[in-house]
Amino acid sequence: MLTGIHIAFAGGDARHLEVIRKCVELDATVTLFGYDNLNPPPVGTTKGRWVPGELTGIDVLVLPVVGTDDNGHVESIFAPGTLVFRDEHAAQLKPSTLVFTGMARPYLLNLCQRHRLRLIQLLDVDEVAIYNSIPTMEGALMMAIQNTDITLHDAQTIVLGLGRTGFTLAQGLKALGAHVRVGVRRPEHYARAFAMGYAPFYLRDLAQCVRDVDIVFNTIPALVLTAEVIARMPPHAVIIDLASSPGGTDFRYAEKRGIKALLAPGLPGIVAPKTAGQILANTIIRLILEKKGNQEGLP
Structure with a gap:
């Protein structure tokens, strides 16, 4: 279970709806940024404002598969504009925060490195x-x-x-x-x-x-x-x-x-977004649970 773990989703597409659903099912606290046009929001989630103060206390940040562009813009098909992931946002995250994306451009790589955030590029994970x-x-x-x-x-x-x-x-x-x-x-x-x-x-x-x-x-x-x-x-x-x-x-x-x-x-997200979302969800949840187990002293 993900009880007690606060997961934030910043931007994304139809694949992320499946990831969100799975996280809620496992009792995570889920906050959505850049989902303004998604009404009603998925059951068990809360919409947030993309301001630095609202990122305090987050354990996991899930970004779109494409991460950010070279200027930090985060795309979302569920919002009229884009979010911008800046230093002031990253500074509010704990050094232990897991940041998930599909692939990372230099902007995101450098941002996470500066703030000692653990960045996981899911498309590099074999499974x-x-x-x-x-x-x-x-x-x-x-x-x-x-x-x-x-x-x-x-x-x-x-x-x-x-x-x-x-x-x-x-x-x-x-x-x-x-x-x-x-x-x-x-x-x-x-x-x-x-x-x-x-x-x-x-x-x-x-x-x-x-x-x-x-x-x-x-x-x-x-x-x-x-x-x-x-x-x-x-x-x-x-x-x-x-x-x-x-x-x-x-x-x-x-x-x-x-x-x-x-x-x-990017064909998986186009031809089979539900299946592609399940693939992302299973890996994200496995990696979160592995981290949680290590913190609790489990093998």
Whole structure:
């Protein structure tokens, strides 16, 4: 249980409604900042004003998956404007406060470091990334179906990267009967792809592997689909870039060539916000309980 733990939510989207619900169920004290348009608020919660004094005594602060921008702005789909997370807000938090976000830009990293706050980037936690790869895969397949005039069955597909998302995506494509080639950098990933029945190749050979491709799925957050590569793709090919913005595709050249290229980061929150929220909730609650157990001298 989370009895006696004060959790604040600053901004967020539909995923956070599931996290809020789970925290209330476990008897946490929950305060919402930036939820002005959410009427009525979830049962068991209180709306707060985003002023430094109202952050005193908070044990856990949950920020949006994107954290803050480079100026400290915190987005919320439930409020008409944005909150700004400033030094005067952070100064009111206890050094023991846990701050959860999906990913942190330098502004948030520096702010938490200055005030000795423990920042946890959930998208770096293996269990979150692995679970999130499932709705990401489903969303990517949906986009592929919507933006092509062929079936995925028997399609020539390429998955770039065999990380947590690429692994799950390649499995899904293979299950649907697609021909799956996997572009990797590391020999162990090449061996893993081969063992799983895919056709692996090294990324240095990508330009030679795209001549007959129907759909390319990129999961690598670096420029891999360069103009040189795109120039060798057939005109009907579609690129679905799942890497975090700005992606790994030369979108300017793809447009010039008439190649459809779509940047699609953050698919879990778009295609399955309830499931994505449950994934975040389970990990956040586990980490809070682990901290509580350590403070109480439990193993």
